[in-house]
Amino acid sequence: MQLVDEFRDARLAKRIRADIEELSTKAGADETNPLQIMEICGGHTHTIFRHGIDKLVPRSIEFVHGPGCPVCVLPMQRVDEFLELAERDSVILTSYGDAMRVPGRNGSLQQCKAAGVDVRMVYSPSDSLEIARKNPDKQVVFFGLGFETTAPATAISILQAAKEDIANFSVFCNHITVPPPIRSILEQADVSIDGFIGPGHVSMVIGTRPYDFIAEEFGKPVVVAGFEPLDLMQSVLMLLRQIVEGRVMVENQYSRVVTRDGNPVSLSALNEVFETRPSFEWRGLGEIESSGLRIRKQFAEFDAEERFGIGYGSSVTREGYRDQYPCGKVMIGKLKPFDCPHFCKDCTPETPLGALMVSSEGACAAYHQYGGFQ
Amino acid sequence: MCLGIPGKVIEITDEETNLGIADVSGVKRTVNLTCVAGCGLQNLVGAWVLIHVGFGMAVIDEEEARETLRTLHELGDAQEELFAMLAGDQAVQGH
Ligand code: SF4
Numbered sequence: 166m167q168l169v170d171e172f173r174d175a176r177l178a179k180r181i182r183a184d185i186e187e188l189s190t191k192a193g194a195d196e197t198n199p200l201q202i203m204e205i206c207g208g209h210t211h212t213i214f215r216h217g218i219d220k221l222v223p224r225s226i227e228f229v230h231g232p233g234c235p236v237c238v239l240p241m242q243r244v245d246e247f248l249e250l251a252e253r254d255s256v257i258l259t260s261y262g263d264a265m266r267v268p269g270r271n272g273s274l275q276q277c278k279a280a281g282v283d284v285r286m287v288y289s290p291s292d293s294l295e296i297a298r299k300n301p302d303k304q305v306v307f308f309g310l311g312f313e314t315t316a317p318a319t320a321i322s323i324l325q326a327a328k329e330d331i332a333n334f335s336v337f338c339n340h341i342t343v344p345p346p347i348r349s350i351l352e353q354a355d356v357s358i359d360g361f362i363g364p365g366h367v368s369m370v371i372g373t374r375p376y377d378f379i380a381e382e383f384g385k386p387v388v389v390a391g392f393e394p395l396d397l398m399q400s401v402l403m404l405l406r407q408i409v410e411g412r413v414m415v416e417n418q419y420s421r422v423v424t425r426d427g428n429p430v431s432l433s434a435l436n437e438v439f440e441t442r443p444s445f446e447w448r449g450l451g452e453i454e455s456s457g458l459r460i461r462k463q464f465a466e467f468d469a470e471e472r473f474g475i476g477y478g479s480s481v482t483r484e485g486y487r488d489q490y491p492c493g494k495v496m497i498g499k500l501k502p503f504d505c506p507h508f509c510k511d512c513t514p515e516t517p518l519g520a521l522m523v524s525s526e527g528a529c530a531a532y533h534q535y536g537g538f539q
Numbered sequence: 540m541c542l543g544i545p546g547k548v549i550e551i552t553d554e555e556t557n558l559g560i561a562d563v564s565g566v567k568r569t570v571n572l573t574c575v576a577g578c579g580l581q582n583l584v585g586a587w588v589l590i591h592v593g594f595g596m597a598v599i600d601e602e603e604a605r606e607t608l609r610t611l612h613e614l615g616d617a618q619e620e621l622f623a624m625l626a627g628d629q630a631v632q633g634h
Pocket residue numbers: 490491492493495502505506507508509512518519520521522529
């Protein structure tokens with residue numbers, strides 16, 4: 166219980182823990198037959214490990230670390246396609262720090278930077294826009310990455326570029342959306358997830374409505390959660406209550422920030438700038454229908470794919486990119502990181518083979534750093 | 540990048556493009572407030588917003604903000620986020 170004492174409200178944490186214990190027994194779960202709860206968002210994975218919440222809940226609860234880390238699911242090919250741009254003259258590549266270490270076939274962005282390519286790590290797409298303003302003789306390309314939380318920032322930056330007529334700014338768009346991979350996971354026959362912890366910050370943008378299908382079509386409970394350790398504990402409890410009481414619905418634990426309908430300004434910017442791609446590849450999960458965003462024709466001049474002719478999947482035959490590592494199985498809860506033969510052997514945060522080892526939100530990196538149940 | 544960090548809006552600097560300055564754990568950073576400007580841009584001065592990649596994405600109350608900051612600091616996540624902001628400034632300067 167030492168872990169609990171570190172909580173801001175240790176008494177409340179203790180009570181929630183006791184309730185979780187009691188309800189999981191009522192639900193018929195035990196150590197050998199645990200309830201599988203998938204936290205969709207990489208931010209939650211991060212919180213769970215940093216605070217040892219996986220160790221705090223009874224062993225009758227097992228967290229499955231979902232596909233919600235955009236760095237982890239980024240196909241290697243997209244890094245390669247982006248780096249192809251570096252071969253052209255007068256290009257400045259910009260990226261969030263998170264994507265700098267993702268291995269591509271010819272190295273990562275960081276390695277290319279070390280080799281002399283002008284790759285700059287930015288905090289915001291607005292930094293990228295500012296670099297474009299300051300370097301009118303260069304083409305500045307931003308590596309757009311992330312779910313619905315960061316996509317509005319990209320969209321608003323493109324709208325701003327259009328307004329100011331900034332002709333040397335474009336986005337290499339890899340934005341993806343949360344609901345489609347959840348559907349794809351649920352459609353797999355041998356998946357036995359009992360409930361979902363919905364992403365707090367994505368839901369701040371899209372609201373809770375887009376998860377209705379999880380409850381209605383697949384009969385699984387969902388609780389959208391905040392990012393404090395207590396938020397997560399409470400959400401586990403709310404899921405258990407639904408399971409024990411035989412209710413199936415989308416509940417919102419994070420109502421301080423999340424509404425049913427989302428943020429109208431963010432949604433309208435997303436809708437104005439982006440459209441859904443027919444399909445997009447998720448590393449470890451394969452192609453998922455309607456899961457990616459691309460820039461609408463109307464904003465083609467700000468679309469690096471259009472401007473430089475590096476369309477999605479155009480560079481090399483996709484076959485060569487099939488992952489030979491079992492990262493996808495880890496992502497849907499069929500394999501624990503330490504059951505992967507590469508884990509901590511030839512796959513480490515310094516020399517990642519799979520993307521789950523790259524980001525601090527990746528399950529394998531988290532197990533490497535904090536350890537999990539062994 | 541996905542984390543988000545609370546900041547307190549201290550002034551509005553550009554009404555047309557919805558820009559303001561936020562104080563994020565002592566670091567002043569320009570943030571885009573388009574997504575939270577619904578209740579009037581000027582009303583945001585003094586308010587706490589949750590900032591993702593330089594954009595205010597939600598208005599939060601002060602207690603929530605302080606608690607989030609406390610957790611982020613304890614775990615070193617706030618430092619990482621502030622480092623990313625600094626790196627962004629440097630990137631704009633040409634590094
Ligand atoms: S240890 Fe490496 S190769 Fe194995 S699943 Fe994790 S990231 Fe993939």
